Amino acid sequence: MIIEVVFGLMYVVAATVALWSVNQLKQFLDDTPSIADEISLDRFKALARTQMHLALVVIPVLVTGGALGIVLISHYGITGVAVVLLTNGLFIGLAMYHRSFETRTRSLEASSELLGREYRQVCETWVKKALPDF
16 A cells, blocks of 8 residues: 555655646746846746756656556556556646746747847756756
8 A cells, every 4th residue: 555655646746846847937937028138047047947956856756656656557457557557647748738838938039149148058958957057
């Protein structure tokens, strides 16, 4: 019974983090329609840092959930497969929803070439590196 509870808890934690992250992204997009000045760029950098750190938190949670899913499948057979597939399907849907806001956040217009260049560098770091270096 402990494995089942921990499996569910891992996905609840991951979903909670994803929903909180979506809320942050939505709020940023509402408040910042473009990268118009240094203040909006600084706000974007802070958001990107937070999002990158959240991803590092969620990765081990999902790996643990995946490993426990394998244990559930081996223990419960086809019922375990159904539960794991349903859980992962729901989480993939949430991840796709989240990604749409992330993409919009990384697709804003900048008011100058200098701001745009720095904004694009932060966007690239967000996507390609594990830790922020800006």
